Amino acid sequence: MTEPLSPDQAARRDRMGILARAEAAALAALMPPAPAHRMLRAPEVGAVMVRGRAGATGAPFNLGEMSVTRCSLRLETGEVGHSYVQGRDKDHARNAALIDALAQRPEGAEIERIVLRPLAEAEAARAQARAEKAAATRVEFFTLVRGEDQ
């Protein structure tokens, strides 16, 4: 096992996950004005090989690729933001990297409040809606009791 993450690393992992799973348009709508920054790696479209495990828990195997766009940039104030987001939307990747960088600044709590929390809530609402529809299709078995068995 790898060593446990520091609180900063854990926060960054959570944040990058929220940004990657967010809908690109929802993130774009929440973006604050972009601060001055320089691209370290302009948004680049590529693929990641998704792996599964034989029998769900056995040896890893290659399932197939997914499209991913990544971006790295540095704010004028020095913070470096990274993003790896599903799909081929370069604006999504750039916005995610900007938020990753901004969240490291003193105003990080504000970024959390105006961008990350609404995205996390939207994601939770989507998951809840599917879970509710799934719950409605859950089978409630009941057994008929026949007279002669009593």
Added chain:
Amino acid sequence: MYVAVKGGERAIEAAHEWLAEERRGDTALPELSVAQIREQMALAVNRVMAEGSLYDPDLAALAIKQARGDLIEAVFLIRAYRTTLPRFGGSEPVDTGAMLPDRRISATFKDVPGGQILGPTFDYTHRLLDFKLMAEGEAPVARRAEPRGEPCPHVLALLDRDGLMEPQTPGEAVPPDLTREPLEMPAGRPLRLQALTRGDEGFVLSMAYSTQRGYGRTHAFVGELRIGRVPVEMEIPELGFAVEIGAVELTECETVNQFTGSKSEPPQFTRGYGLVFGQSERKAISMSLVDRALRWEELGEENSGAPAQDAEFVLYHCDNIQATGFLEHIKLPHYVDFQSELELIRRLRAEALGQREAAQ
């Protein structure tokens, strides 16, 4: 001899123009958008993603539109596109046990923790054409219920706990990748599973069906079938730890197979496994049956000579792009090849006729 023949360019250009016009169809009707295909032809999109081996619903929908609905042609387009993408890395193996399932059923146990969840299934429909869909109506709305928030552990883990299931070790080896190295025999299980998950659904289905009909019978029960989204995690080189980079919808099928034991293994239940991009239930079940049939050697079973037990036969023929590439190339000009055939037949005929005349 190689003879360059020119003169086809104008005909080819005209053919492509006509193809584009035919693709559009009757212009009195609205054009189909890629987003409409993605949302309303979702299972075709899933199939193109699975066999194209690239999870990207928008691109799969575009490929279906461009291919006029020919799904193998669409898979071809996706396969060609994915070769242009740089590979950023490989994900951590996805944890299907943590899936919040849209659908989750077991054919082996009625009462399973987390329950039997039917999800948006064609099962129990009457397979009668629904003429209401020919008219535009109000958007249907699914009913909802309060989720119980129970965990949904893998059903086979229950048998595993009782020691009745063949043991399974996680292993952390980087799996071989048939998109990077040519597929060679003997192929281990990770390579076989990769070939099967991107294999042609019809081919894998027929191979699975053949085992049910007795050609390499495996006595399969669907221990569990589940469909839902799982997050995909990858270690980011710049950071040195793993983050989620997105989520994919998967269908997973685990079969429980009766097994009376062999020279090397005690009587126990054995496993077949299917995992496929998207909601692809038929494919996932088929894959798990074929996976189990191909495991005869490692389980010390008898090779009955059934096609589904022949890894070389199954794996070298399940890829519909390789198959269609080789099959369809025979319609392209073979003028010189055929010229030599023609000369050979003429000579043989002349000899045969000459001998007959001489004998008379």
